[in-house]
Amino acid sequence: SSNRHQELLEGLDPEQRAAACAPRGPVCVLAGAGTGKTRTITHRIAYLVRSGHVSAGQVLAVTFTARAAGELRTRLRALGVEGAQARTFHAAALRQLRYFWPRVVGDRPWDLIEGNKLRLVGQAANRLGLPTEVEVLRDLTSEIEWAKASLVSPDDYPAVAARLNRDIPESAGRIAELYRTYERIKNEAQLLDFDDLLLHTTAALEEHRSVAEEFRDRYRCFVVDEYQDVTPAQQRLLDAWLGGRDDLTVVGDANQTIYSFGGASPRPLLDFTRRFPEATVVRLERDYRSTPQVVELANRVIGAASGRPAGSRLRLIGQRPDGPPPRFAEYDDEIAEAKAVAGRIRELLDAGVPASEIAVLYRVNAQSEAYEQALSEAGIPYLVRGGERFFQRREVRQAMAALRTAASRNPEGDLVDLCRQALAGVGLTEQPPPGGAAKERWDALLALVELAEELASTTEGATLGRFVAELDQRAAAQHPPTVDGVTLASLHAAKGLEWDAVFLVGLAEGTVPIQHADGNDEAIEEERRLFYVGVTRAREHLSLTWALSRTPDGRRNRRRSRFLYGLIPEDHPAARVARSPKASKFAARCRICDRPLISTMEVKLGRCTKCPADVDEDLLARLKDWRMERARELNVPAFVVFTDATLVAIAEQRPTDSRSLVA
Numbered sequence: 001s002s003n004r005h006q007e008l009l010e011g012l013d014p015e016q017r018a019a020a021c022a023p024r025g026p027v028c029v030l031a032g033a034g035t036g037k038t039r040t041i042t043h044r045i046a047y048l049v050r051s052g053h054v055s056a057g058q059v060l061a062v063t064f065t066a067r068a069a070g071e072l073r074t075r076l077r078a079l080g081v082e083g084a085q086a087r088t089f090h091a092a093a094l095r096q097l098r099y100f101w102p103r104v105v106g107d108r109p110w111d112l113i114e115g116n117k118l119r120l121v122g123q124a125a126n127r128l129g130l131p132t133e134v135e136v137l138r139d140l141t142s143e144i145e146w147a148k149a150s151l152v153s154p155d156d157y158p159a160v161a162a163r164l165n166r167d168i169p170e171s172a173g174r175i176a177e178l179y180r181t182y183e184r185i186k187n188e189a190q191l192l193d194f195d196d197l198l199l200h201t202t203a204a205l206e207e208h209r210s211v212a213e214e215f216r217d218r219y220r221c222f223v224v225d226e227y228q229d230v231t232p233a234q235q236r237l238l239d240a241w242l243g244g245r246d247d248l249t250v251v252g253d254a255n256q257t258i259y260s261f262g263g264a265s266p267r268p269l270l271d272f273t274r275r276f277p278e279a280t281v282v283r284l285e286r287d288y289r290s291t292p293q294v295v296e297l298a299n300r301v302i303g304a305a306s307g308r309p310a311g312s313r314l315r316l317i318g319q320r321p322d323g324p325p326p327r328f329a330e331y332d333d334e335i336a337e338a339k340a341v342a343g344r345i346r347e348l349l350d351a352g353v354p355a356s357e358i359a360v361l362y363r364v365n366a367q368s369e370a371y372e373q374a375l376s377e378a379g380i381p382y383l384v385r386g387g388e389r390f391f392q393r394r395e396v397r398q399a400m401a402a403l404r405t406a407a408s409r410n411p412e413g414d415l416v417d418l419c420r421q422a423l424a425g426v427g428l429t430e431q432p433p434p435g436g437a438a439k440e441r442w443d444a445l446l447a448l449v450e451l452a453e454e455l456a457s458t459t460e461g462a463t464l465g466r467f468v469a470e471l472d473q474r475a476a477a478q479h480p481p482t483v484d485g486v487t488l489a490s491l492h493a494a495k496g497l498e499w500d501a502v503f504l505v506g507l508a509e510g511t512v513p514i515q516h517a518d519g520n521d522e523a524i525e526e527e528r529r530l531f532y533v534g535v536t537r538a539r540e541h542l543s544l545t546w547a548l549s550r551t552p553d554g555r556r557n558r559r560r561s562r563f564l565y566g567l568i569p570e571d572h573p574a575a576r577v578a579r580s581p582k583a584s585k586f587a588a589r590c591r592i593c594d595r596p597l598i599s600t601m602e603v604k605l606g607r608c609t610k611c612p613a614d615v616d617e618d619l620l621a622r623l624k625d626w627r628m629e630r631a632r633e634l635n636v637p638a639f640v641v642f643t644d645a646t647l648v649a650i651a652e653q654r655p656t657d658s659r660s661l662v663a
């Protein structure tokens with residue numbers, strides 16, 4: 001087997017290999033999208049297992065979305081590793097909590113509320129006489145979630161909220177009161193929310209020695225993918241898992257931090273070597289996922305980001321052969337955009353690209369509707385990745401109940417037939433409904449039938465009871481069946497995944513970046529990273545589209561996203577600037593973000609200094625000419641007008657000190 005584990009390393013480049021076969025202990029891979037971070041950790045796990053350093057059952061790998069955890073499991077299975085755990089933080093915590101519950105609480109297990117949390121927060125708000133409109137409740141709920149993920153208690157909340165200058169819909173004191181009341185109602189009802197899973201599991205490990213000992217005896221090797229999005233609550237759980245040990249591999253890309261609104265931070269990733277000075281640290285630059293055309297675009301997007309933390313300044317180098325140039329297209333309205341995208345998808349399907357290799361990615365889930373409509377009209381199968389939690393879907397829960405009943409009445413007969421019969425009762429018709437939500441429900445039920453077919457074909461005499469047990473197991477492991485079709489997903493849900501063809505849609509101001517980010521520099525940067533995540537999902541075909549109005553009868557009152565600036569080729573019809581700077585400095589507006597321009601220099605540049613842009617040698621040269629001109633006008637030496645450092649700052653779009661300008 002020594003050959004077999006060496007063989008594993010052949011599919012890696014030297015840097016990836018260094019990380020994969022580093023001795024047990026702290027390992028950190030800091031690298032951009034598509035450079036093989038996930039590949040490196042799956043190979044590392046396989047390598048450690050095959051070389052006998054650790055047994056598969058002692059490995060716990062965690063990541064952040066169910067989809068990404070599924071991807072980890074698929075890749076591990078492909079490498080022949082059976083029995084290593086790969087889960088989301090929450091799923092891992094849930095499993096551990098269930099196991100330790102009798103010992104630490106003793107009661108019957110508490111239920112997860114997840115679905116109707118808003119109602120509980122609503123009850124709490126009602127008791128306190130706070131507003132209960134859904135919109136406000138949603139904001140209040142996410143603020144409570146943020147506090148819990150950030151390990152901020154109700155007592156500490158007002159001080160922390162003030163220190164961080166949180167943008168909140170109520171006074172911090174009232175929110176603290178709401179948070180406290182919500183916790184009380186929830187605990188009285190013996191319910192757990194998602195954040196509780198992490199907090200209770202951490203507490204069980206920290207406060208019960210026998211729990212900690214048993215756990216630490218069981219798990220010895222920890223791996224975290226997408227570490228840039230770790231929250232304080234997750235970090236604390238991870239520390240409780242480690243219990244002072246250091247067998248920890250983390251990989252991440254600070255440029256893909258997209259959950260900081262929820263309390264996540266790339267700091268633990270960037271400070272990893274400070275915590276573990278002896279860590280093996282690897283940086284990867286080669287991008288194996290995307291064509292050089294896509295890589296080039298990704299580099300531009302992230303190159304325009306401002307205020308990036310040290311350690312995140314990476315440039316990707318494409319490794320794949322050339323592909324088609326990214327496509328840009330502007331439409332009158334969103335319906336026209338969706339129709340055009342569906343048409344283009346049809347072309348790709350006809351050209352042989354499988355539906356499962358195509359994704360439409362959008363900023364908010366509400367955008368999926370237009371695409372569901374357009375794709376169903378075009379007869380293209382699709383699946384929506386908004387509701388990741390397959391087994392919590394209403395029709396799936398109904399289906400499971402129906403299957404359970406059928407199984408108890410009859411463990412005889414053909415499995416697939418019995419399954420179809422049971423599911424007919426909950427809406428599985430012969431023919432698929434035309435589209436929309438009904439089609440999606442139908443697809444979910446059909447996926448269950450396909451699983452039954454799979455079980456029947458692999459297991460002699462499989463019974464309905466056996467099938468239900470298999471489904472229970474999948475539900476516990478958050479391992480949904482695959483539904484074949486074009487993926488519709490939010491940018492957040494697409495993290496870590498890849499497709500041959502990616503359509504980034506709705507790239508208009510107000511959507512990307514999202515309206516409420518406007519005016520908040522940090523929020524805008526997070527939106528830009530989200531856009532970067534989107535761009536880097538594509539292997540080959542990348543399409544970027546936007547619409548000038550929402551509805552066909554609407555006014556053309558939308559502008560394309562500021563993030564597109566500098567990406568669209570000069571000769572493209574959409575490349576013309578929407579507004580040119582006016583002569584008067586008071587009337588002039590930034591041609592990227594449309595803010596009024598406030599200095600002569602900004603007017604001259606035609607944009608504000610806050611807007612990042614892909615300005616290079618060319619602009620620098622023009623600025624230098626302008627400097628000479630002004631100097632002649634003012635009859636002063638050129639360096640007095642402004643310094644080269646200032647010119648560079650302008651060209652790189654860093655804020656400049658206006659006092660350094662004589663003009």
Ligand code: ATP
Nearest residue numbers: 011012013032033034035036037038039288289496
């Ligand atoms: P992300 O930041 O988006 O999560 P990542 O760094 O985790 O990206 P992977 O998903 O591991 O990147 O790899 C991207 C693609 O490149 C995958 O299809 C992977 O199989 C492929 N790949 C990675 N490394 C190599 C390699 N050395 N040789 C060939 N293909 C590779």
Ligand code: MG
Nearest residue numbers: 037038225496
């Ligand atoms: Mg990855």
